[in-house]
């Protein structure tokens with residue numbers, strides 16, 4: 001079985017020529033002031049897990065830069081992309097703040113490999129969290145340079161000057177002034193951010209922390225926003241590619257005759273790649289349906305029910321994630337023990353925009369418009385597929401119609417590149433919804449086994465936690481437990497062949513959804529047995545002040561009155577930690593006693609994410625997490641037989657709809673003096689557990705498998 | 719079958735000699751270069767391709783050219799009048815009723831048809847009308863708020879379809 005191959009892509013390969021150096025960037029652009037900066041760790045293998053060897057050819061000292069142009073406009077060049085999370089707005093806000101310029105005069109140039117320095121990719125919460133501090137530092141540094149230039153120009157000491165809207169002026173005489181634009185004229189100053197210039201303090205903020213509307217909204221409500229499949233080039237052909245019925249299928253016969261009959265259709269056969277091309281996508285679609293191909297499809301017994309036993313069978317030894325105390329002693333002290341197994345099936349990313357790409361190969365150069373969270377990886381992959389230097393490939397990132405971790409592998413980009421080269425014309429590959437489901441890198445099916453116990457006073461005596469194949473993110477508990485062990489068996493992706501029947505990958509807050517579901521369900525099971533209110537039970541085991549605060553705030557805003565579950569109220573609680581952010585979520589559900597059908601009436605979520613750059617944007621991300629999270633909590637579960645995927649469209653793979661919507665309330669804890677943490681993902685991690693716990697509180701049915709479906713509830717209700 | 723198809727598109731007459739079984743979605747996007755109408759599922763399951771045909775919200779991925787013969791079609795590109803955004807477009811902006819924005823054209827046009835029918839929609843009427851429009855980013859809450867705001871802005875009056 002082919003497994004995760006493209007996610008195992010070796011980043012050390014393919015940097016055929018040296019990536020753009022600082023000097024090269026300075027050559028591309030005219031004059032101005034340039035501040036180079038490093039975002040996150042460089043090289044940023046850290047984002048994808050450890051163990052990737054570094055390679056000296058990469059620029060190791062910067063991966064973003066800032067330019068104040070001779071027109072006084074500020075531009076930030078970064079390989080990050082906007083995928084709906086609103087970074088185009090929040091990153092611009094930070095720059096405008098530190099530089100004392102109007103928000104409107106900041107441009108974000110994102111994901112263009114010819115203009116932006118190399119970057120690993122955009123993954124969920126990473127952008128603001130990692131970008132925030134260095135970007136602000138670079139802004140502060142640029143302001144410092146400008147202030148020095150201004151002082152020289154005005155022949156005044158800097159301490160007699162002030163800056164507003166990109167104009168430096170004498171405090172005592174506002175008319176004695178000079179603008180950034182004037183100062184940058186004819187200059188070329190380049191620096192690496194030293195990090196030594198102090199940042200503004202929260203009480204000085206004029207732009208950070210103020211709600212602002214999305215900068216991309218106008219383009220998106222008028223239909224002008226271009227996504228990859230909206231790019232049309234002269235002479236461009238639309239491709240449809242022959243797909244196997246199963247990931248295990250082997251083709252045994254092929255008949256292209258009928259497809260070739262269609263006027264204007266070009267049929268391409270290149271090894272494993274069989275495609276039809278036509279100036280109209282719908283004609284290409286028709287042509288592909290006329291190809292007769294027979295396949296040998298071995299049947300494997302794996303399906304959405306048997307997968308869990310299989311995973312436990314093939315699981316490697318656990319690797320310790322954390323340990324404290326003495327487990328044996330803890331077991332001795334326990335009066336009641338709880339041994340539970342939690343299951344979570346495969347989930348699709350299902351972004352509304354399927355994978356697509358337009359590639360134009362001309363000679364030994366290629367220009368690419370992909371739907372991709374990883375433009376630089378796409379650059380390398382295209383270069384490799386075409387056998388040309390990476391520097392000859394330019395990736396231009398259009399708007400992305402949702403990623404959620406699913407647009408990191410660039411299979412469609414490589415397909416379009418190969419076809420463009422073979423056809424000698426620009427080619428668009430835009431996947432159908434069926435292809436999107438088939439080639440998704442699914443959130444992995446996973447098992448969590450927890451063995452825990454409480455002493456006669458209702459205190460947790462021990463905690464033995466094993467997660468299989470979800471990954472370790474979010475597996476460590478944050479409760480006061482004297483004896484505990486956490487181990488991860490296998491990771492979410494990059495597993496041995498034979499583990500999963502198809503590719504798996506990161507899915508919004510990878511691993512943490514599964515881990516939080518298991519941990520927080522187990523907490524509730526213990527609380528119920530001890531006859532203690534689940535909020536009180538958690539607080540009894542929490543000394544982390546931040547977690548206490550989000551939980552207590554949630555209880556207060558929700559109007560939580562202590563009661564042991566099941567209280568029949570249908571109230572649930574769950575806590576979580578992700579990307580440095582603390583979350584406490586409460587929900588109210590109603591369960592139909594006959595069918596087990598769940599109605600989620602209310603969800604309240606409290607988040608402590610440190611300094612909030614754009615509160616409006618952060619709130620929207622939380623609402624999005626809650627709404628999307630209802631899907632995996634209540635319904636999403638991929639059905640398959642071996643490598644054959646049965647859910648190929650939205651008729652059978654259900655995602656949240658308007659009628660599912662509970663009343664949603666969000667609270668962000670004010671923490672302006674803390675570093676900004678991730679906001680694009682944390683709220684989603686609590687959704688499985690909060691629903692499962694609320695269902696138990698309503699009807700006493702404890703469902704240990706996601707999604708919590710009516711049928712599973714019914715079974716447990718007896 | 720190839721035939722002469724005529725319709726009004728965003729207020730302007732269009733004539734095409736085309737296979738009349740082709741789906742409107744692809745003709746709009748490719749032949750007519752209006753890419754604001756999106757593909758999401760191809761089977762009337764997601765609403766991304768919604769356009770207005772004589773004021774009704776219709777899934778263009780399952781609507782043939784034949785079916786729009788002599789009809790009037792409005793796509794997201796045709797909603798603003800003389801550079802002035804439609805109240806729904808403004809309300810979507812003002813309520814941040816979008817994230818990635820891919821579902822947005824379909825959402826706005828479906829809401830447009832709803833408000834033509836029910837100028838003062840109840841919460842339930844909004845949900846019923848929008849139910850088959852999918853949004854993976856989870857902008858639902860704000861979309862409902864935006865539709866309410868637009869209804870108010872438009873004065874709860876019956877408007878032209």
Ligand code: FES
Nearest residue numbers: 758759760765779
């Ligand atoms: S593309 Fe037409 S409804 Fe989904």
Ligand code: FES
Nearest residue numbers: 817818853854855
């Ligand atoms: S805003 Fe992304 S799908 Fe709705």
